[in-house]
Amino acid sequence: MTIRSATFAISAHTFAQCPESELPEFAFIGRSNVGKSSLLNRIAGKGPLAKVSATPGHTKMINFYTINGEWSLVDLPGYGFAQKDLADRERFQQLILDYLGGRENLVSVFVLIDSRHPPQKLDLEFTRWLLMEDVPFVLVFTKTDKPSASEVKKNVQLFTDTFAELGISPPRMFLTSSETGAGRIELLKFIQDELAALEEE
Ligand SMILES: Nc1nc2c(ncn2[C@@H]2O[C@H](COP(=O)(O)OP(=O)(O)O)[C@@H](O)[C@H]2O)c(=O)[nH]1
Ligand SMILES: [Mg+2]
16 A cells, blocks of 8 residues: 555544544554554654653544545553553543544454563553453554564464463564564555445445
């Protein structure tokens, strides 16, 4: 798939502020600092769209981007960042749950996982929640340029094992790096296939 245009559309602080849209949507979620904004920029490939932050917990709203005028990428707030203000943290969590549970044009969620670490409790809890709620998702391992190939393989395998223990077949998995661009073509192919499947419905 060729990216002809990628533009920032709008930011939403509440679910009610999310714009009504007919465009199929793909949402990025994961722990703060996992590399959501970097990967979004890499996939769009049109220069910096989303702000990449040195300090975790920066994105406190939902940002919508329109690609080729045909579909949307959505940067959700990171989960697991210990906001000092509890009310603030609950507001983000509610925003995420409202969006994932209620967004009608949501096609698939990209759950970003840091490939340097074995499965983290929060990531597992979150994927379990998605399974329970029947929200379609894939796992996207980030920063694969950092650890050794065998370390990445081990951490991916640990995830696969976890799903096997739950008695469910593992979701699609992608290995990516915003540094090298690894995985970009595979993710775009996935998006293209999903869009094609929608057309056939
Ligand atoms: N080496 C490496 N660093 C990355 C990669 N993706 C993101 N980072 C760095 O990780 C930090 C957090 O990235 P960001 O995209 O803001 O994460 P977000 O909080 O999930 O949106 C930044 O310092 C990025 O430069 C990657 O693929 N490889
Ligand atoms: Mg971000």
